[in-house]
Amino acid sequence: MSKFKKDSGGSAPAINTSSLPDIVFMLLFFFMVATTSKESDPSVKVIKPEGARTTDMTPYKQKSEIDFLYLGKPLNKARAAQYAEMGMEYMLFMDNVVQSTPDLLYNTNSIQAWKLDKFESKPPRMTEPIESVITCVKADKGAPSGIIFDIRKELQAIEALTIAYAVGENGEK
Amino acid sequence: MAKRDTPEVNAGSMADIAFLLLIFFLVTTTMDKDQAYIRNIPKIIEKKKENPDPVEKRDIFAIQANSQNQLMVRGELMRDPDDISERIIEFYRENEQVNDVTNDFPMYSRITMPEIESLLDQSITAAEEVEATPGALADIIDFKWRQVAEWEKKKRALEILGTNKLAEISVQAHIRIEVQKGTEYELFAKIQSEVEQGLFELRDDAAMKIFKESYQSIKSRLAMDKGAEDREKIQLLKILYPDRIIEVTPKR
Numbered sequence: 001m002s003k004f005k006k007d008s009g010g011s012a013p014a015i016n017t018s019s020l021p022d023i024v025f026m027l028l029f030f031f032m033v034a035t036t037s038k039e040s041d042p043s044v045k046v047i048k049p050e051g052a053r054t055t056d057m058t059p060y061k062q063k064s065e066i067d068f069l070y071l072g073k074p075l076n077k078a079r080a081a082q083y084a085e086m087g088m089e090y091m092l093f094m095d096n097v098v099q100s101t102p103d104l105l106y107n108t109n110s111i112q113a114w115k116l117d118k119f120e121s122k123p124p125r126m127t128e129p130i131e132s133v134i135t136c137v138k139a140d141k142g143a144p145s146g147i148i149f150d151i152r153k154e155l156q157a158i159e160a161l162t163i164a165y166a167v168g169e170n171g172e173k
Numbered sequence: 174m175a176k177r178d179t180p181e182v183n184a185g186s187m188a189d190i191a192f193l194l195l196i197f198f199l200v201t202t203t204m205d206k207d208q209a210y211i212r213n214i215p216k217i218i219e220k221k222k223e224n225p226d227p228v229e230k231r232d233i234f235a236i237q238a239n240s241q242n243q244l245m246v247r248g249e250l251m252r253d254p255d256d257i258s259e260r261i262i263e264f265y266r267e268n269e270q271v272n273d274v275t276n277d278f279p280m281y282s283r284i285t286m287p288e289i290e291s292l293l294d295q296s297i298t299a300a301e302e303v304e305a306t307p308g309a310l311a312d313i314i315d316f317k318w319r320q321v322a323e324w325e326k327k328k329r330a331l332e333i334l335g336t337n338k339l340a341e342i343s344v345q346a347h348i349r350i351e352v353q354k355g356t357e358y359e360l361f362a363k364i365q366s367e368v369e370q371g372l373f374e375l376r377d378d379a380a381m382k383i384f385k386e387s388y389q390s391i392k393s394r395l396a397m398d399k400g401a402e403d404r405e406k407i408q409l410l411k412i413l414y415p416d417r418i419i420e421v422t423p424k425r
Contacts, residue, residue, distance in 0.1 A: 021184065024191035028198060035202035049359040051366030053373045057207035059396065071358075136209055139358045144240075146354025148361065149422045156214050164209035167362050 036061070040095040042138075044072035049141045051167035057136060064126065065133050066164075067118050068095040069111070071147060072140035090143050108147070111154040119160075131161040138166040210365045212418065232279045232345040234264045236364050240355025244364075247277075254363045261348065261371030265414055269340060279346035283338040286331055293324040330409040334383065340413070347417035354423045368418060376410040383409075 060066040070093035237245040267278035300317035377388040395403040
């Protein structure tokens, strides 16, 4: 004779899910606070090098005093192969450029027009002169420094005199 | 009319809505913060000096890297790029207490308060003179007033420092980064990182000595509330250990 009642064979009681929305909302708020919005999805692959004692760009992003420029190998394999043959391994990607031909993207000449265009379209409350609007270059580890200096030259020509080299933070040394 | 009971709201789909929002935020945002080194690009000068005055060798801290990613610091090959920051600290520290003419490090000038004050007055009169001259270029007037601002900063810095002399590294002392076109960006970024690390350690040491507080904590407090006091502290540390960095455009 068993001491315990046998399962009466009926269906299991329903799980109370009334607190599920609360849990999910909590997660939602956590992610809203802990993350920042992506400014654009680059079509180049960038693996950032590491560095210590960096400056955080978030305050500049909030004031939209920063433009991002990516430098890496194209994600599109076919395109990468095609241009690598011509000796152009690394491609530029500028944020907020909707349509541009690959030829334009390989050419640092297009930076001037892009930067000036972005400067024109800034909200009127932004009073910073173009000298202090940061151009943040996110370059791939393996990219040659020559391109970085080509970019600098283009920026110098239009007096956009602040540049930032993006790196991944590796913390304390 | 009889009062009707309000029917219970069905909250079953609330979770779905919340999930949808959650997934939207997961997709459109990133976790990683943007970290970078900010550098200034020099302005183009139209009129160049024919024969610019040569910079003394002792004032140059040259970091060179070639397209095979080999490093040279002040003319010596260096295997491990991690050592650059120590060499930078040495560069700033060597003559900080006493000037030694025989070594290969930049000289320090030690200036007293009365000297700063008289130089400040001189710079103000010079600026006013230029401004009063008919046909003076706006750039020159601007330059003169920047000099005045520079002296005012130094005066304030010495006031905060509280000693009788302000030790300043030679105005020509600078860190020069020379890379070649083929140098990998990783090494270039590493050099920048080491320069930043060296300057940070120097300033942090000074901050601990003068303000009994780390450089990082002053900096983060300044970022939070933008107090004038903290700004002047940072200014003093930057006068003591200036970050004059020249990035040379590679020719090959």
